[in-house]
Amino acid sequence: MIPKYIQHQGVTGPSHWHAPVLSALPLPVFIGIVAIFNFILPPTAQFDRSLAFEPPLLNAVLYTVFLASTSCIVAFIALKSYLENGRPFLVLLGAGALAWGSGSLLGGWLTNMPSGPNPAVTISNTGALLASMFHVASAGINKRASIQNAVRNRKPIMILAYAGVLLFTSFYAFAALEGMVPAFFVPGIGQTLLRMTVLGLAVTLFGVSALLFARLYPRAKSGTLYWYFLSLALTSVGLASVFFGRAPGDPISWTGRTAMFLGGVYLIKAVFFVFKEHHI
Numbered sequence: 001m002i003p004k005y006i007q008h009q010g011v012t013g014p015s016h017w018h019a020p021v022l023s024a025l026p027l028p029v030f031i032g033i034v035a036i037f038n039f040i041l042p043p044t045a046q047f048d049r050s051l052a053f054e055p056p057l058l059n060a061v062l063y064t065v066f067l068a069s070t071s072c073i074v075a076f077i078a079l080k081s082y083l084e085n086g087r088p089f090l091v092l093l094g095a096g097a098l099a100w101g102s103g104s105l106l107g108g109w110l111t112n113m114p115s116g117p118n119p120a121v122t123i124s125n126t127g128a129l130l131a132s133m134f135h136v137a138s139a140g141i142n143k144r145a146s147i148q149n150a151v152r153n154r155k156p157i158m159i160l161a162y163a164g165v166l167l168f169t170s171f172y173a174f175a176a177l178e179g180m181v182p183a184f185f186v187p188g189i190g191q192t193l194l195r196m197t198v199l200g201l202a203v204t205l206f207g208v209s210a211l212l213f214a215r216l217y218p219r220a221k222s223g224t225l226y227w228y229f230l231s232l233a234l235t236s237v238g239l240a241s242v243f244f245g246r247a248p249g250d251p252i253s254w255t256g257r258t259a260m261f262l263g264g265v266y267l268i269k270a271v272f273f274v275f276k277e278h279h280i
Contacts, residue, residue, distance in 0.1 A: 019217075019226045023266075027230060030237050030259040037252045038244045047246040054249025056112050062261065063108030070264035071101025077271040079158055086149040089138045090274065093228075095161045096134030097267065100235075102169040103127015110177075117248075121191075122176040122184040125198050127169060128239060132205035135232055139212035142225075199242060206236035227270035234263035 041047065078094030081087075107124025111117050149157060175181050184195035210232035217225040241256025 018221070019223075023227075024230060026259070026262055027233055027237065030234065030255060033255045034237070034241050034244060034252055037250075037255065041246055041251065044246045047250065049247060051251065052247045052249035053254070059111060059249075059257075060108040062257070063104045066261035066264050068101045068105035068108070070268055071097040071104070074264075074267050074271050075101070075162065077268075077275050079162070081271065081274040082158055083154050085274075086151065086154055087274075088149060089141045090271075091157060091161050092134045092138035092141065093271065094158070095165050096131040096138065098162055098165045099127050099134060099169065100131035102166060103131070106169070106173050116185070116187045118183055118185045118187075119173075119176040121195060122181050123169075123173050125184060125195060125202065126172060128202040129198050129205070130165070130168070132202045132209065135209040136205045136212070139209045142213070142216065196243070199239060203236050203240045206232050206239065210236060223273035224270050227266045227273065231263045231266035231270060234259045234266065238263065 041051075074097035075094045078090045078097065082090035082094070103124045104127065107120040107127070110120035110123065113119065172181070182194050183192050184198070185191055210229050213225050213229040213232065216222070217229060238256040238258075238260030241252050241259070245252040245256070247253075
């Protein structure tokens, strides 16, 4: 069942809105590039590390600009829009963006610690899982009838959601840095089963949430649904590329990162449609 506000105008726009088809092209392109590199690159044991490009600070800067900054913008626009229209899915969208952005920010800058990348991997992957859970919940709410929270409850709900995400990320980061969380990455050995499980769940949930929003789009013709679906799908592809990478900074790694960076830009476009609806 499509909520009435989606049936008549989409989540955020008129029903006559038409999607720019070329904007969806990067999704199959990234999948194809990962598949090609996975086919032509030698196994990890035989991989030539000279093919990897991983400057110490470049990844941190890119994560800050394309994941953390875009996520903060999304969280802010979602907050403003929710305070105006009270749609619960915006709380979950904003909280998911905040979890993704804060985890990516810490993960990017902690990667080159003398003790190794384990804390960074732990924080960023867990942040991805938390974000994916919020986005799946957001998709679930969108499949139900339209609900608008009372005006007096909106600010406390948003404060609780955002503060909860930031507090969890902060305490979890502290625990990871202090070695209180089981290892996600062991130097000389590589990824642990726990890391692969957490990452696999995040990939799955991002993919499921993308499919849920994609199913609504053909009938709703909503700009928000379109960009949200593409953002989640690109993020899922980017995270999934980790399973095929040979080494940090290899061609598969950069393909996946680029997919996630573009996903961040698309998420801004999704919430922009929400905000635009109330300011035309």
